[in-house]
Amino acid sequence: MEKIKITFPDKSVKEFDKGVTVFDVASSISSRLASDALVGKLNGKYIDMNSKIEEDGELAILTFRDEEGKMTYWHSSSHLMAHAIQTLYPEAKFGVGPPIENGFYYDFDIDTKLTEDDLIKIENKMLEIAKEKNIFSRSELSKDEAIKLFEEKGDQYKLEILSELDDNEETISIYNEGEFTDLCTGPHVPDVSKIKYVKLLSVSGSYWRGDEKNKQLQRIYGITFPKKKMLDEHLEALEEAKRRDHRKLGKELELFHITPEVGAGLPLWLPNGTILRETLENFLKEEQVKRGYQPVITPHIGNINLYKTSGHYPYYKESQFPTMTFEDSDEEYLLKPMNCPHHFKIFDSKTRSYRDLPIRYAEFGTVYRYEQSGELNGLTRVRCFSVDDSHMFVAQDQLKDEICDVIDLIQTVFSAVGFEDFTTELSFRDDDNEKYGGEIELWEQAQKDLKEAADQMNLEYTIQEGEAAFYGPKIDFIVKDALGRKWQLGTVQVDYVMPERFDLLYVGSDGERHRPVVIHRAPFGSLERFIGVLIEHFAGNFPTWLAPVQAAVIPISQNYFDYAEEVNAKLKENNIRVELDKRNEKVGFKIRDWETKKVPYMLIVGEKEQNTKTVSLRQHKIGDLGSLDLNDFIYNIVDEINSKANNNEERFSSLKKNTA
């Protein structure tokens, strides 16, 4: 028997008979691995467990613990779900059903509109089929054979996919599992019984191939696990996400309020939310002053010609509030959907010299965009929001340094609030999209500048072709919300187009007129979205410098109101946001109440504290820390606030030992 050499990820090499299956190899290592193994990776290619290995190679045997193993598992799960749907709804036509970051989905076309209740039925059917232990078997066939097969099944969507495949280049394969056959490149887990625990999460509409001109199919999202504990943990994580949801916390902590009586997507900032927002604004303003920005203020509306000049109108007409017109005048105004034109006009208000550059105008500019109703989402997608906008007018040779400074500013902002888990995308143009204006050379220059700046600042990024703004490429900073949805926050955009359209010029050292380059940038992006994500990031437990109420003074009874007033006044003198709780309630009640309001510190004062000029300190989520000198507390909390500390767990903890 001919032998082959297999190299494992730990670089060990073992010999096997030629034609050995991945499963055999796994069995030779351990029976545990043989039973956990889901898929093999031979020389970088994923293969089924029962695939025969015919030549030497590097083999990894993957289980659910591996990311790729998980993907295979969920991919197979989507087939199992499709199988269950086919059994329950024989008329079903199937679209696509891939694994995703957390689970899988399958798109299908059936006449009945499914509801959440139907999901249970499908779940049960899946578990029933899983028990049959059908194996996933692969067969390869010619395009004609495949077309014939799916014509017989009447699967028009599969036929559409097939018609676009080139069978000279790609092997066409199908996978069969029990009664269910699907066009699929694989690989799959050995048999359906590997899928043990199933939770179907939601059903919704989804356009075939993501094109709204196409028919809307139904999509079911689900997730599966080999162990019950994993499913329980996943469901618990979903519950936690619900608890962190900024829409829920925004209500509970009285940060903002959205009511249809004002308008969908038009948030009202309540006092607590306003403190949070203004604290962030002031922080950024200080940073911007250090970096040579000049504050400006512009109106909320503008003459429509501004947007005709910029090119935003009429291409984005659908996402604008309607224009304002007057009976006795031809003038038309628009609620401003962006701040750029106003800032351009400030630049253009007098002759600029190269000596003035870079010019950096900054404004927390409120803009209005008529987002589609189905897109509105708490604070993260609204119709009125404030951008921490700046437009910077620079000479070409200043561009890269300016971009670097902006990236540095965004990093400063993100690290101040403890955003560590973000991704960065460079969005470039693609050649065949007609939305992109301006000359190709300028675009290439801009993309080169951005990329060089990103590299110089050691950003780790991915490049997104065709995602650029119509006027230029950009760098976006993206974070995920509690539910795992991605939101773009900070952005830096290079723009050679608008200076042209607005005919912006400065006088160079040569006495000639030159075109500045514009950088659009916003570290927060929109205050609304940023704060929405921030609420979820901290789960409402804001660091002291951001907390709307930083400390609550709780007198034990009326007898200690005088001292409580004294403590309250002293904290106020030190600019600490403090509330004195004189309600006619017991201490336990008040503690519970302030705890649910997530206030960082509670200062409990009674006879003992009054006599010794101390406070009994209780820290949010940590509990009673014993008493300390009022002045010591003030010194520490002021230091904590001024340093914008994101973590105060250790700050007062030494006290606890003293009193224990």
Place this chain on the structure above:
RNA sequence: GCUGACGUAGCUCAGUCGGUAGAGCACAUCCUUGGUAAGGAUGAGGUCACCGGUUCAAUCCCGGUCGUCAGCUCCA
């Protein structure tokens, strides 16, 4: 915008298989002056999202509108 689900007190929710509604929390008043996560009593609070239709009668059934949620699409 599309598909589906949902909309009952400030909040979280129950309820009515068609006969105009209820709890807990929050709020107000009173009693209680209490030492580290809910003291007690009383009270006020709702055109059951809105507009039509069916019906003797609609919060409940039907249609539309608005809004919310999930996903799709979109996102200057």
